[in-house]
Amino acid sequence: MAHDSLYTAPPSGAGVETEREGGRFAALRRALGSWDAAVVAALVVAVLLASASVQNFATGRNAQFLLLDLVPLALLALPMTLIVITGEIDLSVASMVGLSSTLMGQMWLSSGLSLELICVLVVLLGGVLGAVNGVFITGFGLPSLAVTIGTLALYRGLSFVVLGDQAVADFPPSWTAAAVRNLPGASIPAAVVPVLLLAVVFGVVLHATPVGRALYAMGNNDQAATFAGVSVARTKFWLFVVSGAVCGLVGVFWTLRYASARGDNATGLELTVVTAVLLGGVSIFGGRGGLLGVVGGVLLLGVLRNALQLADVDANALTIVTGTLLIASVVLPNAVANLRARLHRRRQRAHLTAS
Amino acid sequence: MSRTDTGASERVADHPPSGPGRPRRGLTERLLAVRELSLLIALAALILVTTMRNDRFLSAQSIKDLLLGCAILVILAVGQTLVIVTRNVDLSIGSILGLVAFATGELFLAAPGTPWPVALLVGVALGGLCGVVNGGLIAVAKVPALVITLGTLYAFRGIDYYWAAGRQINAADMPRSFLRLGNQTVLGVPVLFLVALVVVAAAGFYLRSYRSGRELYAIGSEPAAARLSGIPVGRRVFAVFAANGALAGLAGVLYAARFGTLDAAAGAGLELQVVAAAVVGGVAIFGGSGSVYGAALGAVLLTTIGSSLAVLRIDPFWQQAVVGALILAAIGLDRLLALRTAARLRGGSAHGA
Amino acid sequence: MSPDTDGTQTSPLLVLDDITKSFGAVAALRGVHLALHRGAAHALVGENGAGKSTLVKVLAGAHAPDSGRMTLDGQPLVLRGPADARAAGIAVIYQEPTLFPDLSVAENIFMGRQPLRGARRIDSRAMNRATERLFARLGVRIDPTRPARGLSIADQQLVEIAKALSFDARVLVMDEPTAALSGVEVERLFGVARSLCERGAAVLFISHRFDEVFDLCQRITVMRDGAWVSSDPAADLTVDEVVRRMVGRDVSSLYPKQDTTLRDTLLDVRGLSRAGVFSDVSFTVHGGEIVALAGLVGAGRSEVARAIFGVDRYDAGQVRVAGRVLRPGNPRKAIAAGMALVPEDRRQQGLVMELSVERNATLARRRALSRLGLLLGGAERAEARCWTRRLQVKTSRLAAPVATLSGGNQQKVVLAKWLATEPRILIIDEPTRGIDVGTKAEVHRLLSELAGAGLAILMISSELPEVLGMADRVLVMHEGRVVRELPRAEADETSVMFAATGQGAAA
Numbered sequence A: 001m002a003h004d005s006l007y008t009a010p011p012s013g014a015g016v017e018t019e020r021e022g023g024r025f026a027a028l029r030r031a032l033g034s035w036d037a038a039v040v041a042a043l044v045v046a047v048l049l050a051s052a053s054v055q056n057f058a059t060g061r062n063a064q065f066l067l068l069d070l071v072p073l074a075l076l077a078l079p080m081t082l083i084v085i086t087g088e089i090d091l092s093v094a095s096m097v098g099l100s101s102t103l104m105g106q107m108w109l110s111s112g113l114s115l116e117l118i119c120v121l122v123v124l125l126g127g128v129l130g131a132v133n134g135v136f137i138t139g140f141g142l143p144s145l146a147v148t149i150g151t152l153a154l155y156r157g158l159s160f161v162v163l164g165d166q167a168v169a170d171f172p173p174s175w176t177a178a179a180v181r182n183l184p185g186a187s188i189p190a191a192v193v194p195v196l197l198l199a200v201v202f203g204v205v206l207h208a209t210p211v212g213r214a215l216y217a218m219g220n221n222d223q224a225a226t227f228a229g230v231s232v233a234r235t236k237f238w239l240f241v242v243s244g245a246v247c248g249l250v251g252v253f254w255t256l257r258y259a260s261a262r263g264d265n266a267t268g269l270e271l272t273v274v275t276a277v278l279l280g281g282v283s284i285f286g287g288r289g290g291l292l293g294v295v296g297g298v299l300l301l302g303v304l305r306n307a308l309q310l311a312d313v314d315a316n317a318l319t320i321v322t323g324t325l326l327i328a329s330v331v332l333p334n335a336v337a338n339l340r341a342r343l344h345r346r347r348q349r350a351h352l353t354a355s
Numbered sequence B: 001m002s003r004t005d006t007g008a009s010e011r012v013a014d015h016p017p018s019g020p021g022r023p024r025r026g027l028t029e030r031l032l033a034v035r036e037l038s039l040l041i042a043l044a045a046l047i048l049v050t051t052m053r054n055d056r057f058l059s060a061q062s063i064k065d066l067l068l069g070c071a072i073l074v075i076l077a078v079g080q081t082l083v084i085v086t087r088n089v090d091l092s093i094g095s096i097l098g099l100v101a102f103a104t105g106e107l108f109l110a111a112p113g114t115p116w117p118v119a120l121l122v123g124v125a126l127g128g129l130c131g132v133v134n135g136g137l138i139a140v141a142k143v144p145a146l147v148i149t150l151g152t153l154y155a156f157r158g159i160d161y162y163w164a165a166g167r168q169i170n171a172a173d174m175p176r177s178f179l180r181l182g183n184q185t186v187l188g189v190p191v192l193f194l195v196a197l198v199v200v201a202a203a204g205f206y207l208r209s210y211r212s213g214r215e216l217y218a219i220g221s222e223p224a225a226a227r228l229s230g231i232p233v234g235r236r237v238f239a240v241f242a243a244n245g246a247l248a249g250l251a252g253v254l255y256a257a258r259f260g261t262l263d264a265a266a267g268a269g270l271e272l273q274v275v276a277a278a279v280v281g282g283v284a285i286f287g288g289s290g291s292v293y294g295a296a297l298g299a300v301l302l303t304t305i306g307s308s309l310a311v312l313r314i315d316p317f318w319q320q321a322v323v324g325a326l327i328l329a330a331i332g333l334d335r336l337l338a339l340r341t342a343a344r345l346r347g348g349s350a351h352g353a
Numbered sequence C: 001m002s003p004d005t006d007g008t009q010t011s012p013l014l015v016l017d018d019i020t021k022s023f024g025a026v027a028a029l030r031g032v033h034l035a036l037h038r039g040a041a042h043a044l045v046g047e048n049g050a051g052k053s054t055l056v057k058v059l060a061g062a063h064a065p066d067s068g069r070m071t072l073d074g075q076p077l078v079l080r081g082p083a084d085a086r087a088a089g090i091a092v093i094y095q096e097p098t099l100f101p102d103l104s105v106a107e108n109i110f111m112g113r114q115p116l117r118g119a120r121r122i123d124s125r126a127m128n129r130a131t132e133r134l135f136a137r138l139g140v141r142i143d144p145t146r147p148a149r150g151l152s153i154a155d156q157q158l159v160e161i162a163k164a165l166s167f168d169a170r171v172l173v174m175d176e177p178t179a180a181l182s183g184v185e186v187e188r189l190f191g192v193a194r195s196l197c198e199r200g201a202a203v204l205f206i207s208h209r210f211d212e213v214f215d216l217c218q219r220i221t222v223m224r225d226g227a228w229v230s231s232d233p234a235a236d237l238t239v240d241e242v243v244r245r246m247v248g249r250d251v252s253s254l255y256p257k258q259d260t261t262l263r264d265t266l267l268d269v270r271g272l273s274r275a276g277v278f279s280d281v282s283f284t285v286h287g288g289e290i291v292a293l294a295g296l297v298g299a300g301r302s303e304v305a306r307a308i309f310g311v312d313r314y315d316a317g318q319v320r321v322a323g324r325v326l327r328p329g330n331p332r333k334a335i336a337a338g339m340a341l342v343p344e345d346r347r348q349q350g351l352v353m354e355l356s357v358e359r360n361a362t363l364a365r366r367r368a369l370s371r372l373g374l375l376l377g378g379a380e381r382a383e384a385r386c387w388t389r390r391l392q393v394k395t396s397r398l399a400a401p402v403a404t405l406s407g408g409n410q411q412k413v414v415l416a417k418w419l420a421t422e423p424r425i426l427i428i429d430e431p432t433r434g435i436d437v438g439t440k441a442e443v444h445r446l447l448s449e450l451a452g453a454g455l456a457i458l459m460i461s462s463e464l465p466e467v468l469g470m471a472d473r474v475l476v477m478h479e480g481r482v483v484r485e486l487p488r489a490e491a492d493e494t495s496v497m498f499a500a501t502g503q504g505a506a507a
Helices: A012-033 A035-053 A060-085 A093-110 A115-139 A144-163 A173-180 A192-208 A210-220 A222-227 A232-257 A269-279 A291-310 A316-354 B006-013 B027-053 B060-085 B093-110 B116-141 B145-164 B176-183 B191-209 B211-221 B223-228 B233-259 B270-280 B292-311 B318-349 C052-059 C082-087 C105-110 C124-138 C153-166 C183-198 C210-216 C239-247 C301-309 C331-336 C346-350 C357-365 C379-390 C407-419 C437-452 C464-470 C493-500
Strands: C014-023 C026-036 C041-045 C067-072 C090-093 C171-175 C202-206 C219-224 C227-233 C265-274 C278-286 C290-295 C316-321 C339-342 C425-429 C456-460 C473-478 C481-487
Touching: A035 A291, A060 A093, A060 A192, A060 A210, A060 A232, A060 A269, A060 A291, A093 A115, A093 A144, A093 A232, A093 A269, A115 A144, A115 A232, A144 B270, A144 B318, A173 A232, A192 A210, A192 A291, A210 A222, A210 A232, A210 C357, A222 A232, A222 C346, A269 A291, A269 A316, A269 B145, A291 A316, A316 B116, A316 B145, B027 B292, B060 B093, B060 B191, B060 B211, B060 B233, B060 B270, B060 B292, B093 B116, B093 B145, B093 B233, B093 B270, B116 B145, B116 B176, B116 B233, B176 B191, B176 B233, B191 B211, B191 B233, B191 B292, B211 B223, B211 B233, B223 B233, B270 B292, B270 B318, B292 B318, C014 C052, C026 C041, C026 C052, C026 C202, C041 C052, C041 C183, C041 C210, C052 C090, C052 C171, C052 C202, C082 C090, C090 C153, C105 C124, C105 C153, C124 C153, C124 C183, C153 C183, C171 C183, C183 C202, C183 C210, C202 C210, C210 C239, C219 C239, C227 C239, C265 C301, C265 C456, C278 C301, C278 C316, C278 C456, C278 C473, C278 C481, C290 C301, C290 C437, C290 C464, C290 C493, C301 C331, C301 C339, C301 C425, C301 C456, C331 C339, C339 C407, C346 C407, C357 C379, C357 C407, C379 C407, C407 C437, C425 C437, C437 C456, C437 C464, C456 C464, C464 C493, C473 C493, C481 C493
Parallel strands: C026 C227, C041 C202, C041 C219, C090 C171, C171 C202, C290 C456, C290 C473, C339 C425, C425 C456
Antiparallel strands: C014 C026, C014 C067, C219 C227, C265 C278, C265 C316, C473 C481
């Protein structure tokens, strides 16, 4: 019950007290809002620490590998951010990457089309795969969690159906080399450029367009968004299509980068993508988070894993880091907020009994 | 989560007639019965078709393999059902299974004379501990289980890898009495499957006949109402995660007994199969309805599809695709049935008042 | 009636003394007193937002009071949760039924208290039989084994009542239980409440319907703005006196609708039907006119508004805006045609509580404010500042989440959001629900001004004084149909209530 205190003066002492508490809460909320800043700061600290203490970390060659490894994760995290902000999730991304990769391999093997055309077709087919998700979720009104667990299995299965356990590897060397080539005069892979461009596009759409406003609104409260004239279902449908198309793009990159189209490409990557997005400060409930934080989250994840790997930690054991980061990123803000609220209540009670 | 509201709007719009002429059995109950029946029919049809193509599919050995193959999945599906019914999900069970399986091997390496019941208890306890970690984090942080268990999926698996450090434990490292547990049969039925049956029966009985079991459904059906009616929601959810962890631990020990060869990757990716089994078995992904019998049948069906594809000489690569299609079909069918029921109830209201 | 009509002979069963409760900076309860006596029904009345529901939640153990004392039978009572309240014999029937849709009706009634047999197993046959007995006492027939999903609101309410009956409550709290019930069902409910009283239970009854309050209750407590105003025997009070205490000033001065000249028909609704919700709804609204849609909660008024605006679809009929047919099921088209809907549920439908004042105020204008598809350069801020100033929204910052505002200011933000779209037709559902008296007057003045400026206004309201004071015409809905149309001169409390309860149609 929201009682209106505007026109009735609150008892003086309590009024001041609550006012100050309100200020403190606002500060906390602002601090949480700038989770972006926290992630970026953590990233800087991680880079500095790793450069100082891990051999071979601060070398051009390592930077190149680090960035190349992060390209798929970064690309997939972009549409995932938007989807999670609307309160949905897409767990089928890695399977769509795998299926795109094998489709590309199969087309290269048997269709005789030019590689340029194949790449375009693969991206479009990725969009179609995403549209299937979108139809199930927005058309039939099914929960995205269940639907994309289903298509996770379906698409991965189909990607094995397309190529079996074979691998297609005879892509033209000029193409596979282009995927890992550096920018002229720098030890930064050229593939980073399109990733940055896409990140800017997604960032602008999310933070400075009517569509972005609608995404936040529907993620917080889809009823209120509908009442404000947002076409919730249609917007979500297109988000899943975009997610699929980006997966197609990643499929192309993955295939060329490793010069191999295989059914098990990118297996399990979906969970890493979700981790990066949540680590970047996007709320799994939807409605909160930003793209800068997610980019920071992707880089933080990549830097930590890379540094520990260089420090001779078993690559698989590194998942401890991923998991702990994820848990910490959701537990800490909530635990702090709960603690504050409890302290606030206690102080208020003490105040009331005193007065 | 914002995607759970479809039921609410339907409920408001519905004005069914109440009173005479209503069927005696509850609607949900009937649908559930239908779901379990339809799963059985699908299973029977699958076995029939496969047997017609190759009659060895129904040989004693092949049935034994099938039952052995699905036992672990059935146990995990039962645990997952407990969790999903409360409108939560546990993605970490594959990692818990792997961790416990490896721990069991390590236990026998360290103390070769350990009797197998002790190993079993240790495994269940370790799994339960992992579940307690999950439940505790969820209770403290008030964050969706999906996120927490995604984190522990990584963390538990990482611990497993760190511990194993690339080593493998072989059947030779484990006592024969323990390994026999994995392959022994009683009257042609594998012990493993009997264990799974006991788990299913116990969980099914508990969910149906005990107050706290019914409260799990209440929590998943309408968490706010559950709180208002005095159900200790936090404690129940915590207990459910602990129980699911313990069941994953049990599955881990059985996994060690069955396969003998253990590395840190055991059970990777199993969590999605388990969720799939539950969903195919009619457990609503957003809580409140579904039975462990359905989930168990779902697990059996998924396993059978795998083996029959091989027998039918269909490319085994189709298996995963079929599983995916089955999940989509199952949730799509549920939705369709729900919509039709709602439409019928709404249509009745015009003359109901 | 009960022998202790003024309730002073016996010591009270349940006493609330000086209860306070705040949510953040908002004081919902300030020093509330209440004494419930055995065998007596006690009414709690007050405007929306007066703190009644908060008090109910305190009694139910769902909210812990910040300070104050409760005693039950002379013993101090501390409720740590709903389970404690239930153990103390306090049963609560909420405004909105709180059932488990997936579980059977019988389980809903006995959740956590199911009858047991050997080995602490649930005896479901005994449970179903007990449920049948409860329903028999209530004189209704509901299958105990059917799931709660799909029950009508009235039937859900009956299940709640059966639940309260089932544990022989010593204190029965009913928070507007009759809103969705028909006359017969209300009589039945009152029969149950009286029989509980005869057995020595105390009843707390919250309602907006004064005829029911005076019919059932022996004492009446009035609350206003979270504070206790008075408690008196019902026999000493009149409806007018109660209303005066609720509002805190004279009623007539509140509703300043000016007479205006009517302009062209802007909204024309013809034969609108949606199966099971409303049927054959036809009416027009002219520019400069305020038309009120009156009726009981559940009569289908909000549903009609939602269908007109396109949030819901309809099965038959047509909506015309200034002569042009509006495409059904598309709020965006409705907005483009110059329509605005201020929905009844501010928190769920009107606002995105977590977003800032600025974002909320400009949400419906986000496309119009963008240049080349981009929202840059503070266009939203300027717009939001302009409208929040015009409506005098009190907020520290435009970037503050709208959840931190008071109810009245939240409602102003919703109004700002829609007035910014410069609508020709304003549909406003419960314009003053849950806001304080001062803001209420402001909203009414604003509506009057808007009508004067030529807007067509369709107002849905459950508060009769508001309807009678503001509307040029009153349409009364009952069970999904428009049963009466009353011009301002003919509309009074009796004629509207008569039609709203379905008696007008018969007469």
